[in-house]
Amino acid sequence: MIKDITIGQFFPGKSVIHRLDPRIKLLLTVMYIVMLFMADSFAGLGAGILFLLISFLLSGIPMKMMAKSIKPIVPIIIFTGILNLFFISSGDVLLEWKFIKITSGGVTTMVFMAVRIVLLICGTSLLTYTTSPITLTDAIERILSPLKVIKFPAHEIAMMMTIALRFIPTLIEETDKIMSAQKARGADMETGSLIKRAKALIPILIPLFVSAFRRAEELALAMECRCYRGGEGRTRLKQLRTAPRDYFAVAIGVAFIAAVIVLNRFSPI
Amino acid sequence: MGIIRTEDLTYIYGEGTPFRKVAIDNINIDIDEGEIVGVIGHTGSGKSTLMQHLNGLLKPTSGKVFIDGEELFADKSRLKEIRFKVGLVFQYPEYQLFEETVYKDIAFGPKNMGLDEAEVDRRIRETARLVGLREELLAKSPFELSGGQKRRVAIAGVMAMEPKVLILDEPTAGLDPRGRDRILGLIKEYHAEKGTTVLLVSHSMEDVARTVSKILVMSDAKVFMYADRSSVFARADELTSMGLTVPQVTRVFDRLRAMGIEFDDEVFSVDYAKDLVLRLLEKKRRHTVD
Numbered sequence: 085m086i087k088d089i090t091i092g093q094f095f096p097g098k099s100v101i102h103r104l105d106p107r108i109k110l111l112l113t114v115m116y117i118v119m120l121f122m123a124d125s126f127a128g129l130g131a132g133i134l135f136l137l138i139s140f141l142l143s144g145i146p147m148k149m150m151a152k153s154i155k156p157i158v159p160i161i162i163f164t165g166i167l168n169l170f171f172i173s174s175g176d177v178l179l180e181w182k183f184i185k186i187t188s189g190g191v192t193t194m195v196f197m198a199v200r201i202v203l204l205i206c207g208t209s210l211l212t213y214t215t216s217p218i219t220l221t222d223a224i225e226r227i228l229s230p231l232k233v234i235k236f237p238a239h240e241i242a243m244m245m246t247i248a249l250r251f252i253p254t255l256i257e258e259t260d261k262i263m264s265a266q267k268a269r270g271a272d273m274e275t276g277s278l279i280k281r282a283k284a285l286i287p288i289l290i291p292l293f294v295s296a297f298r299r300a301e302e303l304a305l306a307m308e309c310r311c312y313r314g315g316e317g318r319t320r321l322k323q324l325r326t327a328p329r330d331y332f333a334v335a336i337g338v339a340f341i342a343a344v345i346v347l348n349r350f351s352p353i
Numbered sequence: 354m355g356i357i358r359t360e361d362l363t364y365i366y367g368e369g370t371p372f373r374k375v376a377i378d379n380i381n382i383d384i385d386e387g388e389i390v391g392v393i394g395h396t397g398s399g400k401s402t403l404m405q406h407l408n409g410l411l412k413p414t415s416g417k418v419f420i421d422g423e424e425l426f427a428d429k430s431r432l433k434e435i436r437f438k439v440g441l442v443f444q445y446p447e448y449q450l451f452e453e454t455v456y457k458d459i460a461f462g463p464k465n466m467g468l469d470e471a472e473v474d475r476r477i478r479e480t481a482r483l484v485g486l487r488e489e490l491l492a493k494s495p496f497e498l499s500g501g502q503k504r505r506v507a508i509a510g511v512m513a514m515e516p517k518v519l520i521l522d523e524p525t526a527g528l529d530p531r532g533r534d535r536i537l538g539l540i541k542e543y544h545a546e547k548g549t550t551v552l553l554v555s556h557s558m559e560d561v562a563r564t565v566s567k568i569l570v571m572s573d574a575k576v577f578m579y580a581d582r583s584s585v586f587a588r589a590d591e592l593t594s595m596g597l598t599v600p601q602v603t604r605v606f607d608r609l610r611a612m613g614i615e616f617d618d619e620v621f622s623v624d625y626a627k628d629l630v631l632r633l634l635e636k637k638r639r640h641t642v643d
């Protein structure tokens with residue numbers, strides 16, 4: 085059900101990956117994405133797979149969470165796959181029927197893109213599986229803070245993200261509760277025509293919005309009561325500090341990028 | 354066999370994740386028709402989870418639920434029908450209100466049952482009277498009402514479906530003493546008038562004690578006991594160790610009895626206590642006069 089949404093879900097733990105500095109983890113994620121986009125051979129993607137597997141194993145997150153994170157994007161993968169399959173015409177023609185022409189180049193690109201998207205999602209999910217949203221936004225604030233010089237509201241943006249992230253689970257829970265309550269009153273959201281189902285959402289959306297506004301107001305009030313005045317002069321409870329393992333992790337990331345470059349050179353598609 | 358029966362009912366939240374939690378564990382209960390039952394237990398003991406099984410909102414991880422002799426989830430197409438038999442009022446039900454007017458909101462359930470206009474109208478007026486909502490409130494927006502009024506509208510919304518079993522999950526949470534008394538009073542009245550089965554979930558013994566006749570005590574996902582009021586309160590020490598309390602008046606009168614004052618009944622409410630004390634004093638006065 086609605087609870088199965090795992091993107092952005094945090095699995096507390098004490099693994100090496102969990103303990104990496106969140107800024108380093110963000111950096112590594114960016115490096116990983118760069119690596120995936122630089123790879124233009126299956127060997128290069130292989131390096132990406134290796135990097136992902138190692139990280140997953142180190143993190144102690146069950147492998148099946150990987151599958152769970154891919155589930156919501158399956159339609160996107162299929163859609164891009166079909167586009168690639170039909171619109172790329174390079175290499176040998178494998179099949180020709182009326183205006184449809186499938187080529188070996190199309191097939192290769194389709195597989196290549198699918199693997200790339202899957203890797204992309206799995207890797208970024210690992211970041212959120214192992215980093216609590218609060219630490220993550222903390223890291224983002226720190227990374228963006230040099231931009232404060234040019235009046236960029238780094239703290240405010242980070243605070244907005246923190247609040248938004250903080251309320252995702254709450255709102256999901258709330259939606260679940262309201263859905264149950266309306267179902268108990270005989271609301272039917274699973275059958276009927278599209279219009280009927282859209283109408284069936286009203287009893288859920290209205291209470292949800294009402295409660296979201298109420299929560300926002302309460303939160304604003306609570307923050308003001310604690311004299312929240314933005315980021316000016318605020319100190320933090322948890323200082324971010326890099327440790328040797330962070331530098332080690334970056335070194336591994338660099339090594340992998342280098343490997344991808346080399347592999348591109350020697351084994352084109 | 355009672356109207357509600359469960360067989361080895363177990364439910365686990367988040368199976369296969371680090372947040373796995375056995376919310377109810379091997380529950381076997383059998384509740385007779387027409388009973389008014391208090392369900393009590395400390396926070397997180399699984400009361401709400403159990404209640405949501407009784408009208409098929411949650412599917413058991415293992416075990417079975419029978420309502421009126423019919424197994425839930427045996428036939429999925431019957432689920433909606435059975436849901437109409439078991440009305441469930443959630444914790445903080447006022448957050449489910451959504452219609453433009455109180456009238457329309459109460460009508461939501463009965464309309465979903467496919468009743469005709471006249472019947473829906475009759476039910477709305479009847480339940481509005483039962484829960485003490487004045488006629489002119491029916492045309493108002495539910496969002497303009499006070500907290501206690503909203504709560505009563507939400508309860509009316511479920512009562513209007515005239516279920517065979519009415520379950521109320523913490524109907525008095527977050528209300529002031531007067532609001533609480535009103536809700537408890539209307540539940541008692543509803544039960545007296547309709548004679549249907551009522552389950553009242555609460556963690557306040559005081560509330561439960563003066564409203565219900567039987568009590569189901571839950572502790573750590575299990576049923577600790579299901580018996581009538583006085584047998585439950587007889588085990589006061591065990592209840593206290595579970596973080597539950599016996600009503601203060603009951604404790605006071607237990608002590609009085611231990612001190613040798615004679616009276617027959619169990620005492621659960623202050624009003625009743627007052628009557629009893631007056632009666633005892635009267636008796637004593639007559640003794641001394643004689």
Ligand SMILES: Nc1ncnc2c1ncn2[C@@H]1O[C@H](COP(=O)(O)OP(=O)(O)OP(=O)(O)O)[C@@H](O)[C@H]1O
Binds near residue numbers: 396398402403556
């Ligand atoms: N949606 C959920 N997801 C995961 N765990 C849950 C969920 N709902 C309840 N739980 C857990 O299941 C256990 C039983 O919860 P439940 O809500 O049934 O307790 P309760 O007796 O109603 O408590 P309260 O008196 O606080 O309402 C709790 O430990 C709770 O943390």
Ligand SMILES: [Mg+2]
Binds near residue numbers: 522
């Ligand atoms: Mg509860």
